[in-house]
Amino acid sequence: MLQAIIRRICTIAILGCLSPALAQAEAPIKIGLAISETGPSSPPSLFELRGYELAIQEINQAGGILHRPLELVKYDDQGNPSTAAQLYQKLLTSDRVDLMLSPYSADLTAAVAPIVNRAGRVMLTVTSASDSYDGRYSYIVQGITPAARIMLPLLDLAKSKGYKTLSILSLNNRLGAEASKALTAEAEAAGMKVLFHETYSPITTDFSALALKAGEPKPDMILGTTYLADSQGILRALKAQNVTAKMIGFSIGPIEPEFYKGLGGVAEDIFVPTSYFPTLKTNGNEEFVKNFRAKYDLDPTYHAAVAYAAVKTYAAAIERVGKIDQDAINKALHDIELDTVVGHFKVNANGAQIGYSAYLLQWQKGKQVLVWPAAEADADPILPHPGWQ
Amino acid sequence: MNMFKLAAGFCFVGAGIAVAAFGSGFVAQTLFQIVLFIMLAIGWNIISGFTGYVSFGQVSFFGLGAYITSIVALQFNVPWYVGLAAAGVIAPVMALPLGLIMLRLSGIYFALGMFGLARILQLIASELEITGGPMGTSIPIADSPQLAAVVCVSATTLVVLLTYALYRSRLGLSLMAIRDDPVAAESIGINTFKAKIIAFCISAAVGGIGGALYVWNIGFVDPASAFSGTIELQCVLIVLAGGIGTAFGPVIGGLIISSFSTYLWLNFPLEQQAILGIVTMFVAIVTPGGVAGLFANSKLWKRQSLWRPIEAGATLSNVTPFRASGQDRKPILTCQSISVHFGGVRAVNSVDVTAYRGEMLAIIGPNGAGKSTLFNLMSSFLKPTAGRVELNGISIVGKKAYTLPHQGLVRTFQTSRLFSSLSVWENILVAANSRYGKKAEAIAAATKALVDVDLLSHWQDSVDQLTPGQQRLLEIARSLVFEPEVLLLDEAMAGMTMHEIGRVHQALKRLMSRGAAVVAIEHVLPAIAPLAARVHVLDFGTTVAEGIPAEVMRNPLVVEAYMGREDAESEKQHA
Structure with a gap:
């Protein structure tokens, strides 16, 4: 404590003596966030963290931003919204960070957005639901494909195969509600019929009844707007109840390596939409994948990629502004168009992402394969689902 | 000093x-956190400390307040202070029906019931659309951390003043009496259920405002945080650390614990919960009375009695007798073929007893004869299985026990049931408050009752400083405050010195001379023999004999049953 005070006094003294430019060169730019390092959302959260850390490492190795190094200040929110809100209070008032990043999940972002926005701090997020980008927060900018668009590649593929009917299971949270609503609207617009749609609580663990009901009208597709644990639970229940359909797909969950590890062969042929894949020919992706593998011995998921792209986007915006000025950076983020590893970054006036798009993966023989859109695909989709062995 | x-x-x-107002955002937020928990702890202390109903679900009201203010703000788009006020008004209104259900439970069942209530409310909040579902919803946030802190400090100050007023009020005194002994509180005419409901609603209002402030400060509400067990735990910890049931304990505990917890949060955010848990255990073991307990006997901290007796020599003439009573020998309390069965046990079996104005009826019998059960039936603490009980010709069967003192029937208990945390004076005053509407009347009646039993010089003492005999005297005095028409004394004179018994006799004689009836259970017959006009002998729940004392005591049945049994009883005890 005393040390910190002495250090602060010394810093002030030095600042007074030396030229401002030199002093600035020494002080790091602090980037703050809370993320779910523990709890059920930890697998995707940890990928985001890896993405942030890799980008910061690359930028610092290249001399930092405005000749200042970046420093990550992070806390574990354990997936709890009010913990996240308190941690962001702390980041803003006690840690006095310069830049904010979002916590994992749209729900936690919604919890921290009022505080961050009130403080007049920019926050570049990687969370999908729209209510943080509907115009009420002028400082919150989205760096990921919006929830309303993530399920659409599934419908595009289904259309091409002539599938007509679907059952939807949706998690009762922001992403689930919004993605399933958009999915229903788009399906109906395309002349398809939603035969069954049910919302389940985040604390649901037994999905047997839900699986049976979803399969009962014999739909062509069973689609879930899910996170990790629930997507696994639903898939186990579908197998246990021997419920099948021509196409089975979930959001988010099957992105994670944990999904396959936990389910094994059951995960085969399952579809998952994504906003990024390592084989994409996007700007800097080859180098990103190479560095990510070298640092973590893992393939980057889309969570890692959007996080990595967010820090790179910040860097571009700050270089353009030339100083740490929240309003100027905010304006730059709204104006900028940038090709990142995820795709073309561009937001509308409310800060909602309109540039990044969505792709479709399928688990084939223990590996994720990019199967849609056809132009970027690495392999053909395996359809229909062969049923449970 | 004041x-x-x-x-x-x-x-x-x-x-x-x-x-x-003028601190940085950081200072304002820290202050907000500390002060908010003081407020929440005060809310918990009202129901759990003052009233003795330890709750593990006070966070229910925090959550209700949080959601009320959120829904009001989102649906009606009103300014923040309207939302806060709505939480302060609607939370206690919603608490009323909840209290009607929950306060039928007591002890651990109440604590667990409240815990369950919080979980149920959390589930409801997760399911409804208007609450924003399981993952919560953003709501309008305070314009600045400073504004939130100023409002929080001001609101908490109001709550502290309100609690202090409650602590120094009739209601507060009744609540503390209920905490010490709910049955004795009923016996002096306190509608304990009503008093508890009021306390429950006040505590709900405080919790509700706390919840509203909390969500206004962060601009977000979700079920898991609104009904969080951690908030509950911290409130309990604060009250325990500060001193449960005291007016300023939660304030002191809050300043200490909240500051400590905020310090932990800022420096060890991940370890905060674990450290707080350990501190809770430590506090509970080392300082069961809290900080206030450590200084309980210092002049600054000692609880001052509510009001004070009239100075010696002042006139006490403004005390009115309970009712205009006649001198003629008329039946006043009659029991006709009264019976009560507990399963197969016939504790009282078809007994007829009548008490007459102006005289004492002694009820004697060996242990387990059903004497105290008969008293419970007479005072409506028990409902008879069959038979009638009438006071002044009106049936009292099924009436609430607390209504009877107001109709002229007061009882005492076999074992002393004084209010241990109240002073000698307050033990009387709480009864006088229940009997008289006006402060001056209550003080005069209480002073007079203390003078009657020679305890005026002890008025500031706590009851455990009295001798056992004095404690029994105090209990009788507490009954005499009502100037009852019927006084039921259950072995009231056991353990008294001859001098003290003389005092009681004097007081009873005066009561009877005004036309009141006294019904006395005694083991030691000489203690009442000089006063008793008639004796009623019970054994195995039935009447063995009745009549004037001399005749009854010569009755061979009585000698055999009563005295013989007594011998057998004492042999059993020796073995």
């Missing part, structure tokens, strides 16, 4: 508001 305290408090609050 002016000094007032000035000190004023400066303290003023400083708090100044710091909140």
Whole structure:
């Protein structure tokens, strides 16, 4: 404590003596966030963290931003919204960070957005639901494909195969509600019929009844707007109840390596939409994948990629502004168009992402394969689902 | 001294508001956290400390307040203070029906019931659309951390003043009496259920405002945080650390624990919960009375009695007798073929008893004869399985026990049931308050009752400083405050010195001379024999004999049953 005070006094003294430019060169730019390092959302959260850390490492190795190094200040929110809100209070008032990043999940972002926005701090997020980008927060900018668009590649593929009917299971949270609503609207617009749609609580663990009901009208597709644990639970229940359909797909969950590890062969042929894949020919992706593998011995998921792209986007915006000025950076983020590893970054006036798009993966023989859109695909989709062995 | 305290408090609050208003965002937020928990702890202390109903679900009201203010703000788009006020009004209104259900439970069942209530409310909040579902919803946030802190400090100051007023009020005294002994509180005419409901609703209002402040400050509400067990735990910890059931315990505990917890949060955010848990255990073991307990006997901290007796020599003439009573020998309390069965046990079996105005009826019988059960039937603490009980010709079967003192029937208990945390004076005063509407009347009646039993010089003492005999005298005095028409004394004179018995006799004679009936259970017959006009002998729940004392005591049945049994009883005890 005393040390910190002495250090602060010394810093002030030095600042007074030396030229401002030199002093600035020494002080790091602090980037703050809370993320779910523990709890059920930890697998995707940890990928985001890896993405942030890799980008910061690359930028610092290249001399930092405005000749200042970046420093990550992070806390574990354990997936709890009010913990996240308190941690962001702390980041803003006690840690006095310069830049904010979002916590994992749209729900936690919604919890921290009022505080961050009130403080007049920019926050570049990687969370999908729209209510943080509907115009009420002028400082919150989205760096990921919006929830309303993530399920659409599934419908595009289904259309091409002539599938007509679907059952939807949706998690009762922001992403689930919004993605399933958009999915229903788009399906109906395309002349398809939603035969069954049910919302389940985040604390649901037994999905047997839900699986049976979803399969009962014999739909062509069973689609879930899910996170990790629930997507696994639903898939186990579908197998246990021997419920099948021509196409089975979930959001988010099957992105994670944990999904396959936990389910094994059951995960085969399952579809998952994504906003990024390592084989994409996007700007800097080859180098990103190479560095990510070298640092973590893992393939980057889309969570890692959007996080990595967010820090790179910040860097571009700050270089353009030339100083740490929240309003100027905010304006730059709204104006900028940038090709990142995820795709073309561009937001509308409310800060909602309109540039990044969505792709479709399928688990084939223990590996994720990019199967849609056809132009970027690495392999053909395996359809229909062969049923449970 | 009082002016000094007032000035000190004023400066303290003023400083708090100044710091909140002009401090940095960080300072304002820290202050907000600390002060909010003081408020929540006070809310918990009202129901659990004052009233003795330990709750593990006070966070229910925090959550209700949080959601009320959120829904009001989102649906009606009103300014923040309307939302806060709505939480303060609607939370207690919603608490009313909940209290009607929950307060039928007591002890651990109440604690667990409240715990369950919080979980149920959390589930409801997760399911409804208007609440924003399981993952919560953003709501309008306070314009600045400073504003939130100023409002929080001001609101908490109001709540502290309100609690202090409650602590120094009739209601507060009744609540503490209920905490000490709910049955004795009923016996002196306190509608304990109503008093508890009021306390429950006040505590709900405080919790509700706390919840509303909390969500207004962060601009977000979700079920898991609104009904969080951690908030509950911290409130309990604060009250325990500060001193449960005291007026300022939660304030002191809050300043200490909240500051400590905020310090932990800022420096060890991940370890905070674990450290707080350990501190809770430590506090519970080391200082069961809390900080206030450590200084309980210092002059600054000692609880001062509510009001004070009239100075010696002043006139007590404004005390009115309970009712205009006649001198003629008329039946006043009659039991006809009264029976009560507990399963197969016939504790009282078809007994007829009548008490007459102006005389004493002694009820004797061996242990387990059903004497105290008969008293419970007469005072409506028990409902008879069959038979009638009439007071002044009106049936009292099924009436609430607390209504009977107001109709002229008062009882005492076999074992002493004084209110242990109240002073000698307050033990009387709480009964006098229940009997008389006006403060002056209550003080006069209480003073007179203390004089009657020679305890006026002990008025500031706590009851455990009295001898056992004095404690029994105090209990009788507590009954005499009502100037009852019927007084039921259950072995009231056991353990008294001859001098004390003389005092009681005097008081009873005076009561009877006004036309009141006294029904006395005694083991030691000489203690009442000189006063008893008639004796009623019970054994195995039935009447063995009745009549004037001399005749009854010669009755061979009585000698055989009563005395013989007594011998057998004592042999059993020796073995």
